[in-house]
Amino acid sequence: MKYLLGLLAACLFSVAAMASDVAPDVLVKNVTSEVLDAVRKDKDIQNGNSRKTLELVETKILPHFNFQRMTQLALGREGRQATPDQMKVLVDEFRNLLVRTYSKALTEYRDQEIVFKPFRMAATDTDVRVRTEVKQSGGKPVQIDYYLEKANPGWKVYDIEVAGVSLVTNYRSSFTQEIQKGGIDGLIRSLQAKNKSGASSPAK
């Protein structure tokens, strides 16, 4: 009996370990194909149903992102003056901005072929880049790179580069500019206004 319990515990443990030890490239591959499958199957999402799209993004994609790190990366040096409370608001607003912007773009890529470039990492690596390419007819493939960090358990994405442009650090100079003009609170106000204006405009 003791032996059996031990075996069971070992099994459970290895299952848990497996879930958290998914290699970063496998993680990106799984999430990408899962999300694209869902988009291809769902007529509502294809027709621009934003509630369903958002639901898919919230459940399948967002858990794999580290928005705290993303916000700090976007803020750069100026972010150090933010209090923990201000930081919390900034993370929320920045997260909303990114989600709002890119969940709409999600449906555009559904028919394209995504190629994963060869991935190598050492067992001790805690910060990696997973490189992919979206093939498009009549043009150079679009490079999409995911930057992930070890998060215990698993890996979290903290930056995405599309065609070499970071969706995160591309905000740095605008953020710096806002902070120099109106402080951290000024930046928060701008982000809130931006998110509100997008939410109230009729969906096209």
Place this chain on the structure above:
Amino acid sequence: MTIGKVQLMKSQKNASRFKETLLVLTLSALLSGCATSGNPKDPIEGFNRAMFAFNEGLDTVLIKPVAQGYDAVLPAPVRTGVTNFFGNIADLFIGVNNLLQGKPDQAFSDLGRVVINSTIGILGLFDVATEAGLEKHEEDFGQTFGRWGAGDGAYVVIPVFGPRTVRDTVGLVLDVATDPVANVSDVPTRNSLTALRLIDTRADLLPADKVIEEAALDKYAYVRDGYLQRRRNLIHDGNPPRELD
């Protein structure tokens, strides 16, 4: 007065009005030149913002509406054919630039693309070469200079052409000088081809408009920083050294 004369006068009047507008813009840009946010990559931000606004205006009233019409009227395969046709013409000097950058294998592949697409691909209308495994590249003289070690120089927004750096502006002059379309001797044909290419390029960028509008707090800064990151990536062929936080 002949019709020709009236048209001539009209166009002269338009030209002088255009010059006036440019002058006013330049002056206001120079005056607001002190209103920069001190970004070291963008020392003439005041001027650039004025030019950016000018380009945005031109796009809103003229280029974008035409591109939208073009996009709505022509079926997707035709639009792809047009994009492929101009892409094939561009591949020639993409190959030359790859050669200048010391990448003969890529240059050879670009030349192969031109040969295959111009023949089997019927004058470049079909991109058969990509299907055959010869990937399209993106090179220009600005990138070649970058590869040779030339720095970016200041960021500049050029009328109609848009974002550049000083280095890429010099590159642009050579790109235009070697552009097969710009060298067509028959003026009406040259103009029609240039206009068609501009509209086709703009139409391809229509989906990106929405994303930029949604994403940017300050569209000018967002486009500028995106351009600078993109060029850095291109010069290093998709593998630039990671910048420190």
